[in-house]
Amino acid sequence: MPNGNQNFSDTVAIVNGGTRGIGREIAIQLADAGARVVITGRTKHQGEKTLAQLHSNGSGDALFVQMDATKEAEIIALHEKVAATFGGFDFAVNNLGVEDTPLGTIDESSEAVFDHCVSIKAKSAFLGMKHQVLHFKEAQKPGAIVNMSSMIGLGGHANVPAYTAANGAVQALTKSVAMEVADMGIRVNCVCPSAIDDSPMLHRFTGGRDGSDTGDEGVVEGEHYKGYLDQAHVTYPMKKLTTVGEVAGTVMFLLSPAASAITGHLLPVDGGFVVNLSR
Numbered sequence: 001m002p003n004g005n006q007n008f009s010d011t012v013a014i015v016n017g018g019t020r021g022i023g024r025e026i027a028i029q030l031a032d033a034g035a036r037v038v039i040t041g042r043t044k045h046q047g048e049k050t051l052a053q054l055h056s057n058g059s060g061d062a063l064f065v066q067m068d069a070t071k072e073a074e075i076i077a078l079h080e081k082v083a084a085t086f087g088g089f090d091f092a093v094n095n096l097g098v099e100d101t102p103l104g105t106i107d108e109s110s111e112a113v114f115d116h117c118v119s120i121k122a123k124s125a126f127l128g129m130k131h132q133v134l135h136f137k138e139a140q141k142p143g144a145i146v147n148m149s150s151m152i153g154l155g156g157h158a159n160v161p162a163y164t165a166a167n168g169a170v171q172a173l174t175k176s177v178a179m180e181v182a183d184m185g186i187r188v189n190c191v192c193p194s195a196i197d198d199s200p201m202l203h204r205f206t207g208g209r210d211g212s213d214t215g216d217e218g219v220v221e222g223e224h225y226k227g228y229l230d231q232a233h234v235t236y237p238m239k240k241l242t243t244v245g246e247v248a249g250t251v252m253f254l255l256s257p258a259a260s261a262i263t264g265h266l267l268p269v270d271g272g273f274v275v276n277l278s279r
Contacts, residue, residue, distance in 0.1 A: 142185030
């Protein structure tokens with residue numbers, strides 16, 4: 001649920017990868033707090049569904065742009081469209097990512113899998129931040145950027161070498177860019193969630209389908225999904241998986257004035273998983 005104390009009225013936010021899962025929830029919470037929201041993604045039917053949901057919630061000026069955030073020309077075109085429609089933007093979230101498919105050890109992994117993971121996760125964050133920072137500099141105004149990563153990347157996890165590398169790259173990029181622009185009033189932070197309950201990625205990861213290939217978004221639960229939930233009650237200190245609402249609420253905090261002195265931070269939202277030395 002959004003924090004009723006946060007007010008994003010008279011602001012514009014771009015959520016790259018805002019058509020489903022965490023990105024959709026971030027867009028909804030921003031809109032509910034008064035922001036004009038632009039969501040982007042490659043899957044048209046999911047973007048249109050999220051846009052319809054935003055409109056039904058009263059965000060009539062929300063915008064969906066179907067695009068590929070790993071293409072610099074498309075990022076530039078997006079910003080031109082947002083400038084023409086809203087006069088610019090104040091906040092940006094970079095929320096793309098895929099895992100190793102199939103899962104496997106480093107010696108089983110392929111160049112194609114590595115390139116795919118790093119392009120979708122790290123390259124999209126690099127290009128997003130490049131042009132988001134350029135926008136804030138040219139407008140001579142402060143801004144806030146949040147990159148979505150994963151707790152995988154803060155530690156080590158077997159059988160996902162490309163996904164781990166991609167998330168580690170996003171975390172390093174976050175710290176580097178944050179230091180470059182800190183004195184300009186531009187803040188850059190990174191949220192690092194655990195597995196998310198009932199999320200498209202977790203369904204895909206546990207052998208199901210994420211709904212991107214069907215017009216009705218028919219998520220199919222994988223054979224290992226229930227087992228993963230059972231394991232979470234043992235291995236996660238809070239005895240549960242994180243929800244999309246909890247992750248989106250963290251993003252809202254980092255974008256808000258309440259986090260005005262926070263930049264270059266990698267914030268796990270993982271129920272205590274990463275710091276747990278007891279297991």
